[in-house]
Amino acid sequence: MTYVRKYGRPDLFITITCNPKWPEILRYLIPGQTSSDRHDITARVFRQKQKSLMDFIGKQSVFGEVRCWMYSIEWQKRGLPHSHTLIWLVDKVHPDQIDNIISAEIPDSEIDPELFDIVTTHMMHGPCGQHNPESPCMAGNKCTKRYPRPLHAETISGNDGYPLYRRRSQEDNGKNITMKVKGNNVVVDNSWIVPYSPLLSKTFKTHCNIELCNSIKSIKYVCKYVNKGSDMAVFGIDAPDANDEVTRYQLGRYVSCNEAIWRIFSFPIHERHPTVVNLAVHLENGQRVYFTEANAAQRAERAPNTTLTSFFNICQSDQFARTLLYSEVPQYYTWNIASKMFQRRKQGQAVPAFVNVFSTDALGRIYTVHPLAELNATTVELWNKYKDYMADDILHRVRTTTLNYQLEMDDGIHNEALLLIEDLCLLMSGSSLDKLGMAAPNRAMHDALNRELEREREYDIDALNQEVRTKIPLLTNQQKDVYDTLLKAVDEGNEGIYFIDAPGGTGKTFLISLLLDSVRSRSEVAVAVASSGIAATLLGGGRTAHSAFKLPLNLQLTDEPTCNISKNSVMAKVLQNFKIIIWDECTMANKRALEALDRTMRDLRSNARHFGGALIVLAGDFRQTLPVIPRSTAADAINACLKLAHLWRFVKKLKLTTNMRVLMQNDSSADVFSNQLFCH
Structure with missing residues (x-):
C-alpha cells in the first residue's frame, strides 16, 4: 500500500504458471522420468523464468517504463509453482491502448499458428459447466471463475474494476474451435479464453494471465491476493482422553515437494522494487530493546538508536535533513544496521543546490500508531514539553488574521491546539483526549460548531x-x-x-x-x-x-x-x-x-x-x-x-432528468455516449 500511496493504482496484474513441458525442463530429465520426479529442475527453471519475466518487463520496458513492481510465488496442490506480479508503469495504460496489450480471443491459426497453439493449449478455461459439471472450478452448479464470459464487440469497463475485454462473437468475425470434453466434441468460442498478452505468451509459452487494474476498486483485492501467503488449516486429532486443546488441535499448512525444494535452495518467495523502509514511531525511551544477560546493563544505560532517534540526530547536524519529512528520509539516506545511523546515499541522482546529496526511488513507511495504543503518564508530559511548538502555527495564523503581531502564546492558543488534536482523535477512534491520557480541551473557549467550517477555509x-x-x-x-x-x-x-x-x-x-x-x-x-x-x-x-x-x-x-x-x-x-x-x-x-x-x-x-x-x-x-x-x-x-x-x-x-448534464466526454472513440444522453 506504500506503492499505492506514492504512485496510485497498479497498471497490470500478471499470473504466470510453470509449464512442465518447457524444453529447459525436459532436456535434463533421465529417460523414463517426468517433471514431477525432478522438482529441483522445475524449481530452478521457474526461478530463471520469473527473473526473465521481470527483466523483460522492467529492463526492456516492453509495456513502457516501469516505476515499481512486486511479485509473490505460490504453489498448486500438484506442486507446480506460479507467481502473481503487480506492475506500476510511469505512463498509465489508457482505454484505447488495452487491446494493444491484452487479448481475450482465439488467434487466427493461419496468421499466427504459433500463438494459436499456445492459446488453445494454455489459455483455454475448461470448458466447465454443462460440458463438465465435475470440473474443479465448479461450486453450486456455477463456475467460480465466472466462465463463460459475456461476448463484447469492444473492450469496456466493468463494475468490479476490471475491464470487460473484447470477445467477439462468430457473427462479429470471432474465432471458435472444437475440443474434446469427456469424449464429446464441444465448440468453444472466445467466451472461454483467459485474458493473455500475445507478447508474453509467445515469449514464455505457458499459462500467463494478464489483467488491467483500471480502477482503484481492485487495488486492495489485488494487493491482498499477492501478499496473502500460503493457505492454512486447523485440524483436530482424535484423542478422547486428552483435554488439552493444544494437543487436540493443530494449525498447519500443506507444503508440496516443489515448495520444499524452493525453500532449500533459498529462492525468494517475494520480491519488490523499489525498496520500502519501515520507520519506527515511539515515545522517548519507548523503543523496543533486545538484550542479553551480558549486555543488559549497557542497553539499560544507553539504548540503541532507532530510525526515529537517528532522524532527530541528523536533523541537528545536517542542513539538508532538516528540509525533509520523516517518511522522505530513505529516499536520500540509507539505514546502517551495524551503526544504527542514517548515512547519505553515495549513488543516485544528484540533488540540485546540495553538495554530495543523491536521491533514489526508495520509499519510507511509518508504522501506524492508533490513538488507543498503550498509554502512560509520559503522554501528558509530552504535551507540556512541546505544546508551544504544536501551537506555533496557530499563533501565527491568529496574528496574521487579527494583524496583532504582538500577541503572545497563551492558554487560549494552547486550547486551540488541543481542539485540533482531539478532533483528529475523534475522527480516528471516536475517543476524546481525556480517554487517551491527555488533558481535555475547554470547548467553552472555542465555538466547536465553527471548527469544521474553519477547516474548509484554512487555505493559503x-x-x-x-x-x-x-x-x-x-x-x-x-x-x-x-x-x-x-x-x-x-x-x-x-x-x-x-x-x-x-x-x-x-x-x-x-x-x-x-x-x-x-x-x-x-x-x-x-x-x-x-x-x-x-x-x-x-x-x-x-x-x-x-x-x-x-x-x-x-x-x-x-x-x-x-x-x-x-x-x-x-x-x-x-x-x-x-x-x-x-x-x-x-x-x-x-x-x-x-x-x-x-x-x-x-x-x-x-x-x-x-x-x-x-x-x-x-x-x-x-x-x-x-x-x-x-x-x-x-x-x-x-x-x-x-x-x-x-x-x-x-x-x-x-427525478433529476431536468438538471443532469454531461460536461466532459472523451470523444476519441466512435462508440461513446451521445452528448444529449442525460440532457433534458
Whole structure:
C-alpha cells in the first residue's frame, strides 16, 4: 500500500504458471522420468523464468517504463509453482491502448499458428459447466471463475474494476474451435479464453494471465491476493482422553515437494522494487530493546538508536535533513544496521543546490500508531514539553488574521491546539483526549460548531491563486468549457446537478483540483469527497463520502436512508454554507448514498428542491456502469439507456432528468455516449 500511496493504482496484474513441458525442463530429465520426479529442475527453471519475466518487463520496458513492481510465488496442490506480479508503469495504460496489450480471443491459426497453439493449449478455461459439471472450478452448479464470459464487440469497463475485454462473437468475425470434453466434441468460442498478452505468451509459452487494474476498486483485492501467503488449516486429532486443546488441535499448512525444494535452495518467495523502509514511531525511551544477560546493563544505560532517534540526530547536524519529512528520509539516506545511523546515499541522482546529496526511488513507511495504543503518564508530559511548538502555527495564523503581531502564546492558543488534536482523535477512534491520557480541551473557549467550517477555509489564499494561474493555461479546450461552466454557476449562485463523465487518464482529477482551488481562493467553502479513501487523498482537503456525510453503513438494508447529521452539528453548518460539493468516483457509490444526502440536504437547508437547492458535481467514469452504445441519434441512445433497470431506478427515484448534464466526454472513440444522453 506504500506503492499505492506514492504512485496510485497498479497498471497490470500478471499470473504466470510453470509449464512442465518447457524444453529447459525436459532436456535434463533421465529417460523414463517426468517433471514431477525432478522438482529441483522445475524449481530452478521457474526461478530463471520469473527473473526473465521481470527483466523483460522492467529492463526492456516492453509495456513502457516501469516505476515499481512486486511479485509473490505460490504453489498448486500438484506442486507446480506460479507467481502473481503487480506492475506500476510511469505512463498509465489508457482505454484505447488495452487491446494493444491484452487479448481475450482465439488467434487466427493461419496468421499466427504459433500463438494459436499456445492459446488453445494454455489459455483455454475448461470448458466447465454443462460440458463438465465435475470440473474443479465448479461450486453450486456455477463456475467460480465466472466462465463463460459475456461476448463484447469492444473492450469496456466493468463494475468490479476490471475491464470487460473484447470477445467477439462468430457473427462479429470471432474465432471458435472444437475440443474434446469427456469424449464429446464441444465448440468453444472466445467466451472461454483467459485474458493473455500475445507478447508474453509467445515469449514464455505457458499459462500467463494478464489483467488491467483500471480502477482503484481492485487495488486492495489485488494487493491482498499477492501478499496473502500460503493457505492454512486447523485440524483436530482424535484423542478422547486428552483435554488439552493444544494437543487436540493443530494449525498447519500443506507444503508440496516443489515448495520444499524452493525453500532449500533459498529462492525468494517475494520480491519488490523499489525498496520500502519501515520507520519506527515511539515515545522517548519507548523503543523496543533486545538484550542479553551480558549486555543488559549497557542497553539499560544507553539504548540503541532507532530510525526515529537517528532522524532527530541528523536533523541537528545536517542542513539538508532538516528540509525533509520523516517518511522522505530513505529516499536520500540509507539505514546502517551495524551503526544504527542514517548515512547519505553515495549513488543516485544528484540533488540540485546540495553538495554530495543523491536521491533514489526508495520509499519510507511509518508504522501506524492508533490513538488507543498503550498509554502512560509520559503522554501528558509530552504535551507540556512541546505544546508551544504544536501551537506555533496557530499563533501565527491568529496574528496574521487579527494583524496583532504582538500577541503572545497563551492558554487560549494552547486550547486551540488541543481542539485540533482531539478532533483528529475523534475522527480516528471516536475517543476524546481525556480517554487517551491527555488533558481535555475547554470547548467553552472555542465555538466547536465553527471548527469544521474553519477547516474548509484554512487555505493559503496566495498559494491557491498562484495554483489557479498556473493550471488554467494547461486546460484543454474541453476541460476549459467545463471549468467555465461550473465556475459561472458558482459565481451566480445557481443550483443544479452536474456530471463530469470521462474514463481514467483524461484529466478529471486535474480539473476537479483546479475547481476546488478556484472556489477556495475566494475564501469560499468547497467540499471535496470521494467514494474511496485512495481517491479522496488525491483531492485537496478530500475525505470519503461516508466520513464527511456520516452515511449509514447498512445502505442496502434501509429503504430511505439519511445521513447521521443533526441541524446543530458541525457538518450541518458546513452543508449550509458551502458553494459547491464535488463527489469523485461517484459511480462506485450505492445510489442510496446519493438519496441519503438528498434527504439530509433538504432538511438541513429547509429547501424542498433536490439536494436543498445546492450545486452538486458528480465525477466518475460512467462507462463502468453502463454498456457502450453505438453512436446514433440522441433519441435512440436515450431509449436504449432507459432500458437499463439500475439507471432508470436512479433517475426515477431522484427525478433529476431536468438538471443532469454531461460536461466532459472523451470523444476519441466512435462508440461513446451521445452528448444529449442525460440532457433534458
